[in-house]
Amino acid sequence: MTNTKDDKPFTETGISGKFMRIEPSYTMRSRYIIGEVHKVRRLTQKVREYIIVLKEEIDPDPGQFAMLWVPGVGEIPLSFADYTSKTVKFVISRVGAVTTYIHQNIGEGSKILLRGPLGKGFTIYPSRNCLLVGGGYGLAPLHYLAKKLSTKGCRLKILLGFKNSTDIFYVDEFRSISNTFISSEDGEEEFRGTVVELMKNILEEESFAIVYACGREEMLVKIARECAARNVKLEVSLERIIKCGLGVCGSCSIEPLGLRVCRDGPVFDGGILLRLEDLSRRSNEKICMNH
Amino acid sequence: MHEPLTDADDECVSNDKNSLPDLTIFISDLFLRNPTVLASGILGGSYGQLKRVEEAGAGALTTKTITKDPRTGYINPVFVDLGYGYLNAIGLRNPGVEQFSIELSKAKKDIMIPIIASVGGTSIEEFTYVAEKMVESGSDAIELNLSCPHVGGYGLDIGSDVKLTKEIIKEVKSISDKPLLVKISLFHSNKDIIEKFISAGLNGITAINTLKALAIDINSLSPVLSNILGGLSGPCIKPVTLAVIYEIYREFPDIPIIGVGGVEKAEDAIEMILAGASAVGIGSAIVRRDLEVFTEVTRGIERFMLENGFKSIKELIGYIHRR
Numbered sequence: 001m002t003n004t005k006d007d008k009p010f011t012e013t014g015i016s017g018k019f020m021r022i023e024p025s026y027t028m029r030s031r032y033i034i035g036e037v038h039k040v041r042r043l044t045q046k047v048r049e050y051i052i053v054l055k056e057e058i059d060p061d062p063g064q065f066a067m068l069w070v071p072g073v074g075e076i077p078l079s080f081a082d083y084t085s086k087t088v089k090f091v092i093s094r095v096g097a098v099t100t101y102i103h104q105n106i107g108e109g110s111k112i113l114l115r116g117p118l119g120k121g122f123t124i125y126p127s128r129n130c131l132l133v134g135g136g137y138g139l140a141p142l143h144y145l146a147k148k149l150s151t152k153g154c155r156l157k158i159l160l161g162f163k164n165s166t167d168i169f170y171v172d173e174f175r176s177i178s179n180t181f182i183s184s185e186d187g188e189e190e191f192r193g194t195v196v197e198l199m200k201n202i203l204e205e206e207s208f209a210i211v212y213a214c215g216r217e218e219m220l221v222k223i224a225r226e227c228a229a230r231n232v233k234l235e236v237s238l239e240r241i242i243k244c245g246l247g248v249c250g251s252c253s254i255e256p257l258g259l260r261v262c263r264d265g266p267v268f269d270g271g272i273l274l275r276l277e278d279l280s281r282r283s284n285e286k287i288c289m290n291h
Numbered sequence: 292m293h294e295p296l297t298d299a300d301d302e303c304v305s306n307d308k309n310s311l312p313d314l315t316i317f318i319s320d321l322f323l324r325n326p327t328v329l330a331s332g333i334l335g336g337s338y339g340q341l342k343r344v345e346e347a348g349a350g351a352l353t354t355k356t357i358t359k360d361p362r363t364g365y366i367n368p369v370f371v372d373l374g375y376g377y378l379n380a381i382g383l384r385n386p387g388v389e390q391f392s393i394e395l396s397k398a399k400k401d402i403m404i405p406i407i408a409s410v411g412g413t414s415i416e417e418f419t420y421v422a423e424k425m426v427e428s429g430s431d432a433i434e435l436n437l438s439c440p441h442v443g444g445y446g447l448d449i450g451s452d453v454k455l456t457k458e459i460i461k462e463v464k465s466i467s468d469k470p471l472l473v474k475i476s477l478f479h480s481n482k483d484i485i486e487k488f489i490s491a492g493l494n495g496i497t498a499i500n501t502l503k504a505l506a507i508d509i510n511s512l513s514p515v516l517s518n519i520l521g522g523l524s525g526p527c528i529k530p531v532t533l534a535v536i537y538e539i540y541r542e543f544p545d546i547p548i549i550g551v552g553g554v555e556k557a558e559d560a561i562e563m564i565l566a567g568a569s570a571v572g573i574g575s576a577i578v579r580r581d582l583e584v585f586t587e588v589t590r591g592i593e594r595f596m597l598e599n600g601f602k603s604i605k606e607l608i609g610y611i612h613r614r
Contacts, residue, residue: 030372030578034510067367071511075367113510244370246578249381250336250355251364256397258339263581 030246032069032113033058038087040107043169047093047137048103054086058117062124062145063237063267066090066116067245070106074098077242077262079141079214080117081170091140091170118245122235122267127153128209133199133223135161135215141237142214143170146177157202159183161195161215196222203230210235213270224273234270312596313603314589316350316569318547319470319494321405321432323350323570325589326560326604330551330574331356331409331434331474331497336385338397345402347582348589350570352404353497354395356411356436358445359421361387365518371506376525376553377575378506380441380518383411388421392428399429407432407472410463413444418459419466426467433469435459438476438500440522446500447476453484460491470494472549477502480535482542495547497572498535502528524575529553533566540567540609555580557591564592567609 035054042048060066060080068090069075076098082089094103106112122145130149134142139160146156156178162168164186174180183191183198191198196219199211203226213223214237227234240252240261247263254261255277259268314325331353334340341352364384371378385391398406408430412418422433437456439446450456456473464471473488474497485496501522506515532552539548550563551572560571576584592604601607 031374032508032510032515069368069515071508071513071515074517111510113508243364243367243381243384244379246370246372247581248333248575248577249370249379249384250334250340251384253334253337253340255337255339256342258334258337258341258343260334 030115030118032115035088035112035114037106037108037110037112043091044167046095047091047167047169049081050090050092050102050106052088052090052112052114054088054114057086058088059083060088060117060144061121062148063121063141063235064117064119065242065245065262065266066114066118067242068102069113069115070098070101071113073101077118077245079237079266080144081140082144082147089144091137093137115245119262119266120264122212122237123210124148124152125154125209128155129207130154130156131199131202131208131211132156132158133161133195133211133213133215134159135195135219136163136167138215138237138239139170140214142212143173143177145212146174150177157181157206157208159195159198159202161185161198161219195219196226199223200226203232208232211270213237217273220270221273224270227270228274235267236270236273237266238268239266310602312593312601313605314593314596316604316608318351318472318549318569319432321351321407321470324404325350326564326568326570326592327351327585327588328407328549328551328570328572329353329585330572331407331436332379332381332439333574333577335409336391336394338394338401341394341398341402341406344582344585345404347584348586349573350404350585350589351407352402353407353434353572354391354409354425354430355385356383356409356439357385357388357391357421357425358383358411359388359417361385361390365516368515368517371515371521372578373506373525373527376523376527377578378504378516378521378523379501379575380516380521382518383439383442383445385411388424392424395425395428395430405431407434409434409436409474411436411439411445412459413449415455415459415462419462422463423466426469431469432472432494433463433467434472434474434497435463436474436500438474438479440476440501440503441518441520447478447503450476451478453487457487457491460488460493464492472497474498474500474551475535476500477531477535480538482538485539485543489543489546493546495549495569496539497549497551498539499528499532499552501552502531524552526553526555526559529559529562533562536563536566536568537611541612544609544612554588555584557588557595560588560592561595561607564604564607565610567612569608 035052039051158180243251252261328351336355364382408425437450472495504523547569550568555576
């Protein structure tokens with residue numbers, strides 16, 4: 001994460017000031033900002049895209065997230081699917097109470113509150129050969145990443161995997177940025193099988209400086225093994241139950257490393273996936289349905 | 292006050308092994324390498340989190356408050372940054388004592404600094420049950436949470452009943468010889484109450500827990516926290532913490548105090564120590580300072596001691612009472 005220069009400095013006085021590493025950005029990012037829903041687009045039966053215009057500029061890095069608060073209902077973490085001058089795109093999949101409420105009640109003109117950008121995003125290495133691998137609903141942050149990478153002179157290949165052809169979304173958006181290949185397990189698309197199998201084929205033919213991946217953790221672990229075997233750098237975006245979003249409550253820590261998804265991540269070096277004990281704790285916890 | 296050291300003196304100091312400031316301190320039987328303690332409720336819910344805070348430089352660790360049964364806590368939002376402080380109602384989210392015992396046993400094999408188990412409950416039986424399990428799993432001390440302001444039936448709901456609290460202290464004290472700390476709220480800051488707690492057998496006081504508070508968002512015309520009420524921490528409560536520490540130390544100078552509530556910088560920690568704290572708890576400061584806060588505060592205290600000619604942190608404890 002980069003601390004932008006225009007963040008207001010957190011002024012300090014006194015003797016201990018000399019020893020402090022000041023993190024001004026967090027004094028700004030943890031406050032709520034008001035936004036208005038500009039447009040809602042149905043992507044699949046369960047997935048919608050929300051375009052929100054904020055009152056303030058926030059300039060997130062790809063891979064960072066925001067906490068979207070619906071007063072009286074709940075607050076959920078969302079990765080940025082896109083961002084340009086105060087306009088943010090979120091891809092919201094209906095998975096629990098808050099997202100169901102959003103699908104049913106938040107429409108054009110609705111006011112929302114969010115805090116962010118939070119956490120650490122993807123590392124961008126200019127002018128490199130990059131492979132982006134996304135599965136299902138988890139591909140949203142890769143879209144914003146792909147856009148940023150292409151402006152930095154990177155050559156991209158994008159692989160998107162879906163369970164069924166009816167789950168497919170954002171393909172045109174990715175295709176407008178770079179070469180995009182689709183896999184679906186029902187065989188209706190160009191590649192029949194999982195996106196990991198598709199990735200293996202691609203890695204046989206071509207070499208990449210870095211692989212960026214988002215999606216279910218079981219899938220990410222397989223990708224991590226493939227990348228480790230081929231000695232390719234990998235960055236992954238992980239999910240856990242995020243509560244405070246600021247790195248203090250510990251709800252989202254990954255064990256046994258004690259890394260906090262909301263603060264140390266959500267983007268991590270892919271190697272950590274090979275050291276985890278609590279694989280997909282998220283999916284085993286009932287409270288994830290709060291989302 | 293002592294004469295400040297010059298740069299030349301600084302060099303002399305670094306050449307003389309015997310005159311480096313001593314930041315070590317005992318809280319009852321607990322030996323702390325420095326006076327910074329991870330406050331309860333912040334991280335401290337797993338082996339990995341405890342380990343990271345040890346690596347970040349803390350002198351001791353307090354676990355999240357552990358209850359008999361697992362608690363999922365409240366739905367979001369659970370934490371609000373107010374600018375001048377923080378409001379939280381996480382709802383004592385914890386994996387329950389059975390699951391946490393496994394984490395604690397693992398932590399004790401690997402972590403060198405003291406681990407204080409924060410214990411919560413709704414009855415004497417629950418407190419003693421959890422405390423017993425924590426001691427079995429290796430915790431170096433017990434801290435009773437009698438002051439969480441926002442979970443019905445727990446914390447302050449128990450702690451407001453002084454007679455019951457006294458019984459809990461007595462019972463928990465009887466199960467082991469580990470140091471017993473009590474985390475108090477502003478409500479307990481009264482000579483008679485503290486005296487009763489001391490007579491029941493406590494070995495130290497952690498002061499203070501968050502203050503019951505409310506944040507309202509005028510844009511949505513609603514409270515921010517899902518639980519509506521929460522606990523206030525951070526810079527805005529520091530003067531309150533200082534007053535509580537000052538009064539406890541004035542009346543009971545032999546009872547070690549861990550000062551919690553508003554420590555973000557070394558200065559805050561020094562102020563608490565001057566008021567009478569032997570150590571300081573650090574929690575929500577992690578929002579702005581991240582885990583480096585522990586090392587930054589410790590280094591700042593050391594620098595202050597060098598500049599002002601203090602050799603041991605013990606000279607600073609309660610200094611303002613002796614002026």
